Amino acid sequence: MITKVNARHVLGYRNGRHVLLDDACVVYRNATIEFVGRDYQGAFDAELDLGESLITPGLIDLDALTDIDHLLLDSWADPELGKGYQWSEDYFRSRRADVFTAGERQQIREYALIQLVLHGITTYVPIASEVHSEWAETFDELAGMAETSSRLGLRGYLGPAYRAGVNVVLQCGERSVLFDDGQGAAGFADAVAFLDHVRGLADPLVEGVLLPCRIETLGLELLKATAQLSAERNVLVRLHSLQGLLERRLIMDEHGVTPLELIDQVGLLNGRLLIPHATYTDRNPAVHGEDRGDLARLADSGASIVHCPLTSLRYGSTLDSFAAYKAAGINIALGTDSFPPDLIRGIDAGVQLAKILAGDTGAGDVAGYFDAATLGGARALRRPDLGRLEPGAQADMVAFSLDDVRDGVRDDPFRTLLLNGTARQAVLSVVAGRTIMRDGEIDGVDLGFWRRRGQELFDKMRSAYSLRDASRRTSGELFPPVYAREER
Numbered sequence: 245m246i247t248k249v250n251a252r253h254v255l256g257y258r259n260g261r262h263v264l265l266d267d268a269c270v271v272y273r274n275a276t277i278e279f280v281g282r283d284y285q286g287a288f289d290a291e292l293d294l295g296e297s298l299i300t301p302g303l304i305d306l307d308a309l310t311d312i313d314h315l316l317l318d319s320w321a322d323p324e325l326g327k328g329y330q331w332s333e334d335y336f337r338s339r340r341a342d343v344f345t346a347g348e349r350q351q352i353r354e355y356a357l358i359q360l361v362l363h364g365i366t367t368y369v370p371i372a373s374e375v376h377s378e379w380a381e382t383f384d385e386l387a388g389m390a391e392t393s394s395r396l397g398l399r400g401y402l403g404p405a406y407r408a409g410v411n412v413v414l415q416c417g418e419r420s421v422l423f424d425d426g427q428g429a430a431g432f433a434d435a436v437a438f439l440d441h442v443r444g445l446a447d448p449l450v451e452g453v454l455l456p457c458r459i460e461t462l463g464l465e466l467l468k469a470t471a472q473l474s475a476e477r478n479v480l481v482r483l484h485s486l487q488g489l490l491e492r493r494l495i496m497d498e499h500g501v502t503p504l505e506l507i508d509q510v511g512l513l514n515g516r517l518l519i520p521h522a523t524y525t526d527r528n529p530a531v532h533g534e535d536r537g538d539l540a541r542l543a544d545s546g547a548s549i550v551h552c553p554l555t556s557l558r559y560g561s562t563l564d565s566f567a568a569y570k571a572a573g574i575n576i577a578l579g580t581d582s583f584p585p586d587l588i589r590g591i592d593a594g595v596q597l598a599k600i601l602a603g604d605t606g607a608g609d610v611a612g613y614f615d616a617a618t619l620g621g622a623r624a625l626r627r628p629d630l631g632r633l634e635p636g637a638q639a640d641m642v643a644f645s646l647d648d649v650r651d652g653v654r655d656d657p658f659r660t661l662l663l664n665g666t667a668r669q670a671v672l673s674v675v676a677g678r679t680i681m682r683d684g685e686i687d688g689v690d691l692g693f694w695r696r697r698g699q700e701l702f703d704k705m706r707s708a709y710s711l712r713d714a715s716r717r718t719s720g721e722l723f724p725p726v727y728a729r730e731e732r
């Protein structure tokens with residue numbers, strides 16, 4: 245089956261870089277691209293004309309929220325209130341429980357994956373909050389999610405999240421991490437079993453990876469075991485780290501080295517590692533305010549960072565800076581990390597922050613950011629057949645409509661999309677040659693149902709925070725509204 249898709253703008257790939265083609269087409273035979281350009285003379289079985297649209301490679305999100313939403317609740321608190329979102333010590337010791345049933349967890353995954361599709365993401369590595377779980381993620385949960393992901397047609401790099409410790413608020417009110425090594429070992433066993441499971445599936449859209457939780461929750465043994473397994477099986481590891489001062493303090497207290505030094509010592513600092521956020525390196529003003537070698541260390545290792553500009557911004561931090569990390573030679577991929585999974589808004593936020601950090605409007609590196617969302621992600625995943633539209637590459641692409649009067653005018657379509665638009669303008673999403681979304685609709689998916697169900701699940705999640713809060717505050721106290729609500 246040969247399909248030809250035409251659009252006003254196509255981001256093609258020539259001689260190792262993206263290039264913009266006007267009035268062009270992408271032609272693919274089954275899962276593989278055969279032609280990108282103008283004046284296609286060959287045969288085709290189906291043709292689609294997208295008019296005033298921009299076709300780009302499918303977006304790659306390496307820290308993709310596969311949860312309902314939590315930033316909506318937890319990105320407003322001061323440090324004292326923020327403690328209310330953690331587990332209390334007594335919850336850790338004697339009252340741990342799942343907030344959701346296994347069936348509800350599957351629904352949450354489906355809701356989130358649908359959101360990724362609707363926002364033009366074609367390849368993802370999932371992230372979900374473990375706060376609502378009895379411990380972390382299980383084999384069964386991820387096996388179910390792999391089925392859903394494959395049914396929807398996304399390209400997923402999956403594994404159950406595991407940890408040996410949990411961030412808690414101690415009885416004395418201090419934040420710390422408490423450990424349960426048995427849980428760590430069980431989670432790791434599930435991660436190993438899941439790699440075997442994925443191999444058995446032999447599904448080209450599902451790949452097994454290791455997704456341990458935050459570095460401070462792993463402990464030395466689990467970090468080393470992860471490094472060893474990654475090397476033995478040649479699988480990727482994503483490790484949340486270098487993402488805050490609390491993490492830095494906990495690691496330095498426990499291990500006597502910085503988080504980056506610890507990653508290196510345990511054998512994880514190599515080309516198979518993805519580091520989400522990576523905002524707290526030497527350069528961060530709260531660390532040293534100048535690079536003392538962290539950037540070169542990251543670059544030399546071949547590890548990739550997963551920059552999540554919108555989430556970082558909303559939690560009050562930023563990568564300092566995109567330009568410095570890029571100039572150091574670090575591979576930068578992008579992630580959304582929280583709702584909405586909108587990489588267009590994320591890129592806009594990142595680009596504008598880069599201007600502020602540099603004190604220079606010339607630092608607005610749109611191409612650098614868009615490369616990160618495509619080529620950077622592909623490189624991190626070791627997939628030179630993703631993130632680019634050229635013959636031989638996978639037919640993974642997305643089209644953003646630019647034909648609404650509210651989109652404004654166009655000089656360069658990327659600037660119009662970033663400045664005036666959002667990923668909601670995705671009108672076509674194709675993965676491995678299969679159309680998984682067209683005009684905001686997904687085959688077999690009732691979006692009205694998911695809107696209602698998502699709200700119900702969110703309400704359940706919100707009300708459970710009080711059970712875990714050391715001070716047992718009510719939901720209303722934990723999540724103060726913008727304005728006081730008048731009683732009915």
Ligand SMILES: [Zn+2]
Pocket residue numbers: 307371484520521552581
């Ligand atoms: Zn993250």
